[in-house]
Amino acid sequence: MSMKKIVLLNGMGPGDDDLASAFSALTDILDQEGAEVNSYPLRDMKVAHCIGCFGCWVKTPGVCVHSDQGREIIQAMIQSDTVILFTPVTFGGYSSSLKVIVDRFIPLILPFFGKYHSETHHTPRYARYPRFVGIGIQRSESETEAEVFKALVGRNAINFHAPSFCADVFHVDQEKEALQEGIKGLLSGSDPVPVAKDIEGFAPAVRGVFRSGETGRAGNALLIVGSPKIKDRSTSSILGEYLTGVLAAKGWESEKLTLKASLNREKGKKELCTAVDRADLIILAFPLYIDALPYLATKALEVISRHLESRESGRPCGLFTLVNNGFPEAHQNALALAICRSFAEQSGISWAGGLAMGAGEMIGGGKLLTQTRRSGPPIKHVIEALDRVGEDLAEGRVVLSQAQRLISKVPIPVVSSGIWRWLFPRFAALFWKAKARKNNVNAKDMYVKLYAD
Ligand SMILES: Cc1cc2nc3c(=O)[nH]c(=O)nc-3n(C[C@H](O)[C@H](O)[C@H](O)COP(=O)(O)O)c2cc1C
Secondary structure, eight states, X not given: OOOOEEEEEEOOOXXXXXXXXXXXXXXXXXXXXXXEEEEEEGGGSOOXXXXXXXXXXXXXXXXXXXXXXXXXXXXXXXXXXXXXXXXXXXXXXXXXXXXXXXXXXXXXXXXXXXXETTEEEEEESXXXXXXXXXXXXXXXXXXXXXXXXXXXXXXXHHHTTOSOEEEEXXXXXXXXXXXXXXXXXXXXOOOOOOOHHHHGGGSOOOXXXXXXXXXXXXXXXEEEEOOXXXXXXXXXXXXXXXXXXXXXXXXXXXXXXXXXXXXXXXXXXXXXXXXXXXXXXXXXXXXXXXXXXXXXXXXXXXXXXXXXXXOSSOOOSEEEEEEEOSSSOGGGGHHHHHHHHHHHHHHTOEEEEEEEESSGGGSGGGHHXXXXXXXXXXXXXXXXXXXXXXXXXXXXXXXXXXXXHHHTXXXXXXXXXXXXHHHHHHHHHHHHHHHHHHTTOOGGGGGOOSSOX
């Protein structure tokens, strides 16, 4: 196996010491192979979470605005041949300790869009990229979560132009020899990339009620906004607030909690758990970050799940997920929905369904939704979808797929989805260049390659 330079991202979090033997099985193999390894124990490092400012594209192109050890890792990654993502499988996704750096990958690509595997993805900044190897460790077996994990590594590989990828999931108590055999296979192997049809079915629509016996009684909704944006109003908060408005019209009470860095401290965790304890329904609204939930939302799921484990009863009845992404295809949110669904199942909360919106940045600064309802294109379909969702949730019903079909509609009337997807990258290029110009960055400088050719 020729691996040459390896970057090893160790996503073991504070409570994950039981993964230490699996991790040393991996490092033993890398030693035996004589690979040059840069290993990053993320939980002990200073890496700020991405705040979705896009400064790494339009202000300081190619580098994150946070000057911390995250920059060093990103530089090492693009100069490596293989990046290994080692993590406890967390509801099918990565641990928050790993996700904090994964969200910081975006300066490695350009803001501009291209077509890859018939989907929209960002164009490459650099001429060559490392391959991705994903090693997930499970404490209790879940075939579904293992499939979601492997697909997630593959989707990341697509987004970051990896020449190949390979991923698998192992049990924490697996025999060392078997584990090492498996890891060796991953280091030299290659999996087929998961395209649209491979991920679409991961969060299937369900039917039924999530508040059986309580239909008719208005409840309390907790809107958790998982967008880390601090300067602009996020699309997540705009969509979430509209939805809680629909619930309020049906007599529901609601409160809103926006996740912030305070979640890294006891006070923030407590605030979140206390709010969860008051809720009948959680509405989790977040943007798609690197094919999954952003760091803060990932961390929130970990915190809530641990909190609910210690409770005999009194948990919220339902979780509804509202996710929006930058690319025009809403199906790219499928793995994020699957992660939320797994979280709900593991935490004893009913999955009330999810709604995924593509091209979420179109709801810029919330201007469109503050106009009168049904104000016409381009967001009439979004409002209609949210109205339906609100009606269902208020009655304790699981949200069905009609709302998803509505929100996925092409926003411009009489324009086909093919033309919309052709127009979208062109509009987007103008949008990013205008943003850069405002920071005195000219279009040519947006393409800068800081760390390699
Ligand atoms: C770090 C980062 C990673 C992102 N990853 C993806 C992605 O994998 N797929 C996608 O379609 N959009 C991605 N986006 C775009 C966001 O999902 C999009 O901008 C969204 O509309 C932001 O919503 P918000 O205003 O609620 O934060 C990413 C954005 C950032 C900052």
